[in-house]
Amino acid sequence: MRGTLLTTIVNAKMGHVGGDLSVIDILGTLYFSVLRVDPTDPHAESRDRFVLSKGHCSVALYTTLAYAGFLPIEELASFAAPLSRLNGHPCNRKLPGVETSTGPLGHGLPVATGIAIGGKLSGADWRVFVVVGDGELQEGSNWESMMSAAHQRLDNLTLIVDRNHLQQGDRTSAVTSMEPLAERFAAFGWETHEVDGHDHAALESLLSSPNTSGRPRCLIAATVKGQGVSFIRDRVEWHHKVPSREQLAAALDELEVAS
Numbered sequence: 001m002r003g004t005l006l007t008t009i010v011n012a013k014m015g016h017v018g019g020d021l022s023v024i025d026i027l028g029t030l031y032f033s034v035l036r037v038d039p040t041d042p043h044a045e046s047r048d049r050f051v052l053s054k055g056h057c058s059v060a061l062y063t064t065l066a067y068a069g070f071l072p073i074e075e076l077a078s079f080a081a082p083l084s085r086l087n088g089h090p091c092n093r094k095l096p097g098v099e100t101s102t103g104p105l106g107h108g109l110p111v112a113t114g115i116a117i118g119g120k121l122s123g124a125d126w127r128v129f130v131v132v133g134d135g136e137l138q139e140g141s142n143w144e145s146m147m148s149a150a151h152q153r154l155d156n157l158t159l160i161v162d163r164n165h166l167q168q169g170d171r172t173s174a175v176t177s178m179e180p181l182a183e184r185f186a187a188f189g190w191e192t193h194e195v196d197g198h199d200h201a202a203l204e205s206l207l208s209s210p211n212t213s214g215r216p217r218c219l220i221a222a223t224v225k226g227q228g229v230s231f232i233r234d235r236v237e238w239h240h241k242v243p244s245r246e247q248l249a250a251a252l253d254e255l256e257v258a259s
């Protein structure tokens with residue numbers, strides 16, 4: 001999927017390459033091992049709900065949805081083209097499988113909290129999963145939702161923080177430090193775990209385990225922005241820079257993917 005998302009970005013000449021490579025293991029684990037979703041019935045009432053709050057990483061989501069059968073893999077070539085269903089930020093009115101439109105940072109967790117409250121009110125057994133960026137977590141709306149979700153005892157809600165320590169333009173610690181992040185989540189009343197966000201087995205184990213705590217769950221997933229490609233990884237300038245054709249070839253070579 002790393003090779004596919006890079007190729008999609010280079011062809012479209014746009015995309016958020018660093019954050020896409022950061023979050024792709026989390027998305028793959030969710031869609032292939034955790035979420036109860038059916039690409040042939042994407043609006044099924046019983047489905048688990050997933051919200052990618054860091055909507056600028058739409059290419060990682062589209063790639064995962066394509067590999068999971070929600071759209072043809074060839075359609076990825078239409079990313080960001082006029083009239084495409086695959087916009088720069090995900091739109092739920094266009095693409096079945098996108099739960100809610102995202103892009104403005106700080107909205108995903110509030111929306112997911114509302115969806116989780118709806119699930120509780122209707123006695124449903126589906127679950128809600130949401131991924132936020134760590135730069136995004138600086139938005140105040142997240143902290144209001146954290147309080148609300150804990151107050152409502154939303155044990156049907158799981159938040160995954162893509163903790164790659166970089167945001168747009170700088171390291172998160174240089175903009176607004178959030179440490180000790182795990183302790184802060186715990187203090188806000190969340191069941192909190194720290195996990196390697198590139199370790200599929202560790203992610204799957206935590207994401208699949210029943211939540212018996214009576215509290216919303218948070219995974220702080222340690223990731224590297226640009227993971228998998230040496231000249232992109234952990235470099236702030238690759239937030240949304242587009243690789244050249246030569247760089248794409250080198251990246252595919254490194255990923256051992258045929259171009």
Ligand SMILES: Cc1ncc(C[n+]2csc(CCOP(=O)(O)OP(=O)(O)O)c2C)c(N)n1
Pocket residue numbers: 016018019020022054056057103104105106132133134135136137162164166167168225
């Ligand atoms: C409210 C809002 N402000 C600014 C932006 C522009 N923007 C897009 S991505 C980004 C940085 C996000 O950093 P982070 O959440 O850490 O994402 P990642 O590093 O994982 O890509 C910014 C400021 C936005 N999309 N929404």
